[in-house]
Amino acid sequence: MGTALLVSPEVSDTGSDTAARRAASEARDRVRFEEDALALSDQVYRVARHMVGSREEAEDLVQETYARAFRSWRTFQAGTNLRAWLLRILTNLNIDRGRKQQRTPETQPLEEGDYFLYNRLEEAVGDGGGPAAEEQVIERLSQDDIVSALAAVPHDFRDVIVLVDLGDFSYQDAAQILDIPIGTVMSRLHRGRRVLKRELAETAMEAD
């Protein structure tokens, strides 16, 4: 790229043919790349929507991501994970936008275990042991409860939940997208899910 081809006069026709073929082939690759990227836009938007605070911010971020992706499409290696590549751009842009880095959560105490939410909801339902108790319990949570509880989870944790639990990314892909070690993905996921359940317990109780 960017290297001028020095073509002697007697072979110049062949040279320009080659250049034209190359340009046509590149245009085809670019069109395919753009189509593939656009086909993923719903999924990219969904991740953005839960990573940032508002719908407007999410829309801006997705638009910026696509603008950058279309400009630098040549750096994408065909055959690798395009969705992860787009989200890596999105994450970097989000950080560039000055999102505050939260360093506290990793050390935040979390006394509640994984059964905490169930126990709280079961108390509220007032049913100790019916066969469908867990269904009754979960029905207490509305879609809004879940969305606002997710939004209340600190973003370092939320990003991992959004990628792995909502976006179906592997730990490995999430680690690459967020540029953190895989062990950090696992610990943030584990703690993040607990924080989410604590938030859900609060949201569900407030709704009473």
Add this chain to the structure above:
Amino acid sequence: MCDCDGCEQMMQPYLDKALTEPQRLEAEAHLDECSYCRKRYRFEETLRVYVRQAAVEEPMPPELKERLAALRTPLI
């Protein structure tokens, strides 16, 4: 066989299929015997589905889709 506390510790990795084989068998042996933990595992499994459904229900605005398509390199 593990106790309920141990079983609680193993719930997330169990559902993520991240336990080693002996750990998985240990958790399952406990779950076979303990309806208290079984309920909580089932709840967690359903909760994950709920969270996923709740989070995906808001579709992308169609105008954004148009704006993204407009960013494509024009064909000359």
